[in-house]
Amino acid sequence: SFAVKSFVNLAAKCNTAEYDFAIRETKTREVIEDVATTKSEVGILYLSSFNRTMITKLLRTNGLIFYPLIECETFVYLWKGHPLAQSPSICFEQLKDYPCLSFEQGDNSSFYFAEEILSTYDYSRTVKVNDRATMLNLMVGLCGYTLCSGIICEELNGTDYVAVPFxxxxxxxxxxxxxxxxxxQNTILSKMAQLYINEIHYYLAKYREQEGNHDSTNEIK
Structure with a gap:
């Protein structure tokens, strides 16, 4: 959500009567393809010990450069009414009776492109979705969960969901x-693209500062 919040902050600062922006929330492979074909100037994704070799090779093949922003531990994201929502931390054994919600990636190597960390774990119950609104609904309706970075924007996501350390x-x-x-690679970013990246850096700096002051929370406004 920090990517969306940074976009919101950028758009709000544009002192113009008209503008024409685009922000796409899509599959990881399509993020790479969009930037490679210049459909998008900037793409957001993550690397892990599992997908790093595969994703790095794909980026290199497509002439793309990865710039690190932040390293995160994994959190379990779920509805505040979930039986585990008040737990100080959650392990896989506690989650076995609840469905793991993940975004559909749509090909045979999809586990390399999964937006969720630990995508190769043997989950007993899984539900794949293709939009965030449906995922949030299933968190309530099925007591489902997903794994995330824990960087939650309460202003956009509301207070009905919590991130618990994994x-x-x-x-x-x-x-x-x-x-x-x-x-x-070898492309000069537009002014707006650079301003967007600056907004991301500002947002994450604010997150780090708040995380240092409040170790038990991972939400910022």
């Missing part, structure tokens, strides 16, 4: 993720 007990892989943005 306990890596029972997992074999590194659950840390490195979030960054990608751009086309």
């Amino acid at each position: 306990d890596t007990q029972g997992t074999n892989g590194d659950s840390r993720m490195e979030i960054g943005y990608i751009v086309k």
Whole structure:
């Protein structure tokens, strides 16, 4: 949500009577393709110990550069009325009776492009969706959950959902993720694209500051 909030902040600062922007929330592979074909100037994605080799190779093949923004631990994102919502941390064993919600990626190598960390774990219940609104509805209706960075914008997401630290007990892989943005190599970004990146840096700096002051929370407004 920090990518959307940064976009909102940018648009709000545009002191013009008219503007024509586009922000696309799409599959990871399409993010890469959009920037590679200059349909988009900037793309946001993450690298992990599992997908780093595959994604890095794909970026290099398409002439793209990855710029790191922040490293995050994994959080469990769920509805505030979920039975586990008040837990200090949550491990996979506690989640086994609830469906894991993930975004549909749509090809045979989709686990490399999954937006959710630990995408190869053997989940007993899964539901794939193709939009965020449906995912939030299923968090309430099915007590589902997803795994995320924990950087939650309460102003946009509201107060009905919480992010609880994920306990890596029972997992074999590194659950840390490195979030960054990608751009086309040897391309000069437009003024608006650069301003958008600046907004992201500002937002994440604010997040780091608040995280340092309040270790138990991961929401910013």
